[in-house]
Amino acid sequence: MGAVALVVVSDRITPEAVAKVAKLARLSLSDDELEQATHQLSDMLDHFADIDALDLDGVEPMTHPTPIANVMREDVEMDCLDRDEVLAAAPAAEDGRFRVPPVVGLED
Amino acid sequence: MSSNSDRPEFPTSAADIAWNVRNNVTSAADVLERHLAAIDEREGDIHAFNIVLVDEARARAAEIDEAVAVGRDPGPLAGVPIALKDNMCTRGIPTTCSSKILEGWRPPYDATVVTRLHEAGAVVVGKTNLDEFAMGSSTENSAFGPTLNPHDTSRVPGGSSGGSAAAVAAGFAAASLGSDTGGSIRQPAALCGVVGVKPTYGAVSRYGLVAFASSLDQIGPFTNDVADAALVLEAISGHDQMDSTSIRQGPLDISRQLDMGVAGLRVGRISDLPEGASPDVAARLDEAFDALRDAGAEIVDVEVPAFSYGLTAYYLIAPAEASSNLARYDGVRFGHRVEAPDTNAMYMATRTDGFGAEVKRRIMLGTYALSAGYYDAYYGRALKVRRRIAVDFAAAYERADVLLTPASPTVAFTLGDKTSDPMSMYLCDTYTIPSNLTGDPGMSVPFGTGDEGLPVGVQILAPALEESRMFRTAAELERRVPQ
Numbered sequence: 001m002g003a004v005a006l007v008v009v010s011d012r013i014t015p016e017a018v019a020k021v022a023k024l025a026r027l028s029l030s031d032d033e034l035e036q037a038t039h040q041l042s043d044m045l046d047h048f049a050d051i052d053a054l055d056l057d058g059v060e061p062m063t064h065p066t067p068i069a070n071v072m073r074e075d076v077e078m079d080c081l082d083r084d085e086v087l088a089a090a091p092a093a094e095d096g097r098f099r100v101p102p103v104v105g106l107e108d
Numbered sequence: 109m110s111s112n113s114d115r116p117e118f119p120t121s122a123a124d125i126a127w128n129v130r131n132n133v134t135s136a137a138d139v140l141e142r143h144l145a146a147i148d149e150r151e152g153d154i155h156a157f158n159i160v161l162v163d164e165a166r167a168r169a170a171e172i173d174e175a176v177a178v179g180r181d182p183g184p185l186a187g188v189p190i191a192l193k194d195n196m197c198t199r200g201i202p203t204t205c206s207s208k209i210l211e212g213w214r215p216p217y218d219a220t221v222v223t224r225l226h227e228a229g230a231v232v233v234g235k236t237n238l239d240e241f242a243m244g245s246s247t248e249n250s251a252f253g254p255t256l257n258p259h260d261t262s263r264v265p266g267g268s269s270g271g272s273a274a275a276v277a278a279g280f281a282a283a284s285l286g287s288d289t290g291g292s293i294r295q296p297a298a299l300c301g302v303v304g305v306k307p308t309y310g311a312v313s314r315y316g317l318v319a320f321a322s323s324l325d326q327i328g329p330f331t332n333d334v335a336d337a338a339l340v341l342e343a344i345s346g347h348d349q350m351d352s353t354s355i356r357q358g359p360l361d362i363s364r365q366l367d368m369g370v371a372g373l374r375v376g377r378i379s380d381l382p383e384g385a386s387p388d389v390a391a392r393l394d395e396a397f398d399a400l401r402d403a404g405a406e407i408v409d410v411e412v413p414a415f416s417y418g419l420t421a422y423y424l425i426a427p428a429e430a431s432s433n434l435a436r437y438d439g440v441r442f443g444h445r446v447e448a449p450d451t452n453a454m455y456m457a458t459r460t461d462g463f464g465a466e467v468k469r470r471i472m473l474g475t476y477a478l479s480a481g482y483y484d485a486y487y488g489r490a491l492k493v494r495r496r497i498a499v500d501f502a503a504a505y506e507r508a509d510v511l512l513t514p515a516s517p518t519v520a521f522t523l524g525d526k527t528s529d530p531m532s533m534y535l536c537d538t539y540t541i542p543s544n545l546t547g548d549p550g551m552s553v554p555f556g557t558g559d560e561g562l563p564v565g566v567q568i569l570a571p572a573l574e575e576s577r578m579f580r581t582a583a584e585l586e587r588r589v590p591q
Contacts, residue, residue, distance in 0.1 A: 051490070
């Protein structure tokens with residue numbers, strides 16, 4: 001393969017699609033950030049189009065380098081992480097649990 | 109390897125330090141103080157560390173010396189000062205991944221590699237800087253500022269394990285650990301003129317390594333020489349029941365075969381290697397082939413047609429896995445939280461404030477590649493390309509025992525050179541990415557200098573679990589480094 005052109009004007013991804021992806025990923029973008037992200041993701045997707053021409057019919061997807069099987073062990077008691085130590089590392093905890101803001105009821 | 113008679117008075121290699129400390133010739137405390145003095149002198153210019161653990165290291169060195177005094181052997185890394193990339197969990201000690209989102213987090217457990225280093229007698233001197241969550245090739249994407257290359261502080265050390273590479277190159281530690289997801293050990297090793305190894309996937313436990321891309325991540329050592337890399341890798345490798353992807357076998361056995369040479373070894377040159385290596389790097393690679401031929405190796409031409417598609421497969425698969433792994437940073441369990449009236453707003457505010465630009469970019473790219481309507485076109489196809497690459501490498505290894513490529517396309521580049529164009533930064537990983545996709549081992553060994561007198565690294569690749577032949581080749585190149 002030869003050198004790949006890096007600066008390409010592309011509309012492979014729209015600002016609307018980027019905004020949707022950001023929302024799914026729980027990220028909020030300013031207008032400027034949205035414009036920049038759209039431009040950068042488009043550039044990347046242009047580069048990644050090099051695999052479009054490959055005939056991949058019948059190729060087994062490879063999710064992992066080594067064959068993975070479920071790992072089983074005897075069901076015996078073992079030490080686990082200390083609860084107080086784990087909770088001490090959290091932003092907020094109360095009564096032996098993680099404390100979070102309300103999950104429901106504030107939508108309106 | 110140096111013989112005992114020519115060991116320097118003050119040992120600098122990990123092997124020499126351990127030999128001296130175990131034999132009560134040098135104290136672990138003295139070794140540590142020399143390294144702390146080096147840190148005092150130059151860390152202000154380099155910024156290799158997020159935290160230097162002066163008190164903890166002094167206490168540990170004292171323990172080692174006490175053990176030796178009462179006739180107990182502290183282990184194969186006795187008194188060796190080691191730095192850890194700051195994405196490896198250390199119990200009670202901040203572990204930040206150079207991200208604001210983990211600021212202040214103190215893990216409730218040690219990574220398995222940390223436990224194993226401790227059992228081998230090592231002294232952890234600090235946690236090193238990285239590109240945030242190991243995403244980058246220059247260590248400029250750190251929330252705490254960049255690390256600079258000890259050979260030229262106007263240049264980057266490479267990345268993402270730039271702090272660990274710089275720490276060894278600057279003499280702050282005799283060895284360090286990094287993690288390599290697409291070249292994050294081998295590329296900074298090349299740019300800083302040290303040895304860096306990405307072992308076979310599953311050879312070293314990932315338990316306690318903060319996950320970036322779980323099917324690609326692997327921990328490995330940085331050292332001043334090949335023998336030290338073998339020593340450290342032997343200490344940290346071997347099965348761990350805490351990592352379900354850990355290979356069920358004992359530690360790697362490398363050191364004993366280091367001096368066997370390469371006579372008869374088939375060294376592969378990839379005839380369809382992607383372009384992009386600068387002339388100085390390409391010249392060193394040619395000299396490396398010549399050196400191995402002189403040493404009795406047979407140079408064979410092989411083809412790896414899918415090699416050039418590795419970049420695309422990687423930059424779809426790694427962000428996809430990252431977008432899933434980094435979903436856990438939600439302000440609930442660790443580190444940073446931005447308060448908001450409800451949980452969803454809190455997640456959004458915390459992640460928006462806590463992640464840097466490159467991490468956000470990759471999370472979005474990965475989320476997109478996995479999202480409904482695009483999964484088959486991007487992530488699904490990338491997994492099939494990954495298979496193609498693995499099949500092509502397996503065929504190449506029918507004809508060659510090891511393969512040689514550049515580790516990095518260029519010598520260390522100037523700070524800011526590639527930060528405005530993410531794709532140009534991604535191209536730094538062209539030659540290192542395939543071994544993460546296949547799970548095979550790879551290492552970079554210093555081999556002369558290139559433009560501006562900066563270090564060049566040659567990459568040696570080998571099939572899974574064939575580290576010993578990879579190291580034999582590296583040791584031969586080390587003996588034949590151009591002067």
